[in-house]
Amino acid sequence: MGYDAIVIGAGPAGTTASRLLAEWGHRVALVHRPKARPVNVAESLPPSVRTAFHLAGIQEQVDGAGFARSAGNAAWWGTAEPRVETYPPPRWGYHVRRADFDRLLCDLAVARGVCLLESAPPASAPFVLDCSGRTGVLARRGFRRTSGYPRTMAIGAVWRKPGGLPYAGLTLVEAFSGGWAWSVPVDEDRRYVSVMIDARRAADYRAQLATTEAFRKMLDGAVIEGNIRACDATPYTCSRFAGSGILVVGDAASFLDPLSSFGVKKAITSAWMAAVAVHTALKDGSRAPLAIAYFEERERQAYEDARRHTARYCGQVAETLPHPFWSRRASSEPGFYAPAGLTAQLELLRTAAEIRLRRSEQIGVEKRPAVEGNEVVERPKLVAPQLPPGLEFVNGVEISRLLELSERHTQLPDLWRAYNSGNEEVDLPNFLGALCLLLAKDVLTLR
Numbered sequence: 535m536g537y538d539a540i541v542i543g544a545g546p547a548g549t550t551a552s553r554l555l556a557e558w559g560h561r562v563a564l565v566h567r568p569k570a571r572p573v574n575v576a577e578s579l580p581p582s583v584r585t586a587f588h589l590a591g592i593q594e595q596v597d598g599a600g601f602a603r604s605a606g607n608a609a610w611w612g613t614a615e616p617r618v619e620t621y622p623p624p625r626w627g628y629h630v631r632r633a634d635f636d637r638l639l640c641d642l643a644v645a646r647g648v649c650l651l652e653s654a655p656p657a658s659a660p661f662v663l664d665c666s667g668r669t670g671v672l673a674r675r676g677f678r679r680t681s682g683y684p685r686t687m688a689i690g691a692v693w694r695k696p697g698g699l700p701y702a703g704l705t706l707v708e709a710f711s712g713g714w715a716w717s718v719p720v721d722e723d724r725r726y727v728s729v730m731i732d733a734r735r736a737a738d739y740r741a742q743l744a745t746t747e748a749f750r751k752m753l754d755g756a757v758i759e760g761n762i763r764a765c766d767a768t769p770y771t772c773s774r775f776a777g778s779g780i781l782v783v784g785d786a787a788s789f790l791d792p793l794s795s796f797g798v799k800k801a802i803t804s805a806w807m808a809a810v811a812v813h814t815a816l817k818d819g820s821r822a823p824l825a826i827a828y829f830e831e832r833e834r835q836a837y838e839d840a841r842r843h844t845a846r847y848c849g850q851v852a853e854t855l856p857h858p859f860w861s862r863r864a865s866s867e868p869g870f871y872a873p874a875g876l877t878a879q880l881e882l883l884r885t886a887a888e889i890r891l892r893r894s895e896q897i898g899v900e901k902r903p904a905v906e907g908n909e910v911v912e913r914p915k916l917v918a919p920q921l922p923p924g925l926e927f928v929n930g931v932e933i934s935r936l937l938e939l940s941e942r943h944t945q946l947p948d949l950w951r952a953y954n955s956g957n958e959e960v961d962l963p964n965f966l967g968a969l970c971l972l973l974a975k976d977v978l979t980l981r
């Protein structure tokens with residue numbers, strides 16, 4: 535049987551991309567390598583993952599599967615007291631056991647007609663999507679590049695305390711001198727607890743946890759259940775994300791520092807965009823270069839956005855914990871993203887009774903790629919010469935869309951809500967960050 539696309543790897547990216555392509559009428563093989571022993575890893579998915587679920591058309595199924603809802607997070611981020619952020623209804627995140635989550639997504643793909651195989655099919659296909667995660671079956675053949683990022687190791691285990699562990703329903707994170715600790719509830723009595731440290735440090739899990747404050751107290755009287763697992767958690771990216779009918783997708787394409795908590799969201803969004811690009815190319819070969827180039831551009835920008843974000847967080851800790859772990863990960867922002875006057879713009883926005891934004895007269899209209907439904911098309915978009923050519927997103931905010939809406943609202947919350955109602959949802963700090971950058975670059979002015 536001939537396939538239109540072969541997808542390698544049945545994690546969140548592979549199951550999503552293959553299911554969408556099958557839904558859109560294509561013949562798809564998903565090559566799955568079952569794990570010898572399922573691992574009981576729990577992960578935390580922030581509320582913004584729901585935009586990715588929505589794009590991928592699985593919101594209802596995920597909600598129906600009964601995964602625990604995340605109430606928020608508590609962070610000891612260079613502070614003695616935790617900063618607790620709870621998610622106000624109707625926003626919520628999830629705590630998922632990855633084995634259960636991946637099985638659900640795989641079942642949904644098979645139900646849509648995806649052909650699940652345990653080895654690559656004998657014949658090739660016009661498109662092959664590498665969704666094999668860090669393994670990068672094809673990504674390592676000339677796509678991935680060395681990142682220069684300090685090597686990070688994650689070591690984790692499930693902890694159980696009869697009678698329950700504190701901070702029910704919250705994801706916990708604590709920075710310590712040589713790394714950070716992270717915990718996701720598995721159930722009332724159990725938490726998955728990991729530490730991220732420099733890969734060259736001696737990897738004594740318990741000794742690392744003993745140097746924490748809040749985690750040490752929380753785990754007093756708790757016992758480890760099962761094995762302690764270590765894995766590489768060093769971020770990386772690719773120099774190109776597609777070529778010769780191959781697309782590298784999800785973690786195969788780039789890996790975000792787990793600090794971002796956006797890995798699954800990025801994998802699903804990346805899979806959706808890859809499926810849209812491949813669907814466009816299969817439907818109309820003349821649009822293939824446009825669609826694939828747009829996929830590549832979005833992959834590149836998603837990684838760069840997340841990398842800057844993480845560097846900022848590490849910089850906060852580096853101010854109070856003078857350890858190379860933090861200073862080496864807290865690279866300064868590239869000049870373009872940290873122009874003079876950014877903080878002043880934020881202050882102006884915060885204190886203004888109303889905002890009257892005006893677009894620069896230099897802003898023009900150009901035909902640019904965009905997604906309409908499940909296809910990449912060219913459509914007119916607002917572009918500003920003050921910004922680097924091709925820059926579509928800042929902090930996950932789509933610039934042309936923000937420019938379109940900017941003059942229509944005089945209250946910041948209204949502008950933010952209007953943006954979120956038609957786009958992938960972004961949180962307020964990221965939205966403000968993008969807006970301030972446009973103000974500092976005179977793309978917008980505040981009157």
Ligand SMILES: Cc1cc2nc3c(=O)[nH]c(=O)nc-3n(C[C@H](O)[C@H](O)[C@H](O)COP(=O)(O)OP(=O)(O)OC[C@H]3O[C@@H](n4cnc5c(N)ncnc54)[C@H](O)[C@@H]3O)c2cc1C
Pocket residue numbers: 542543544545546547548565566567569576577578579665666667668669670671688728765766767783784785786792795796797798799801
């Ligand atoms: C320590 C740690 C903590 C994390 N915590 C979080 C978190 O809390 N929240 C979050 O959102 N993200 C988190 N992440 C990131 C998240 O796990 C990944 O971003 C996400 O799993 C990426 O999905 P994917 O489908 O691209 O890759 P994967 O989930 O890695 O899936 C790849 C699949 O390909 C399969 N495969 C590999 N080789 C082959 C082959 N040769 N043939 C066939 N199949 C193959 C693998 O078995 C796997 O099923 C964390 C990551 C780490 C390392």
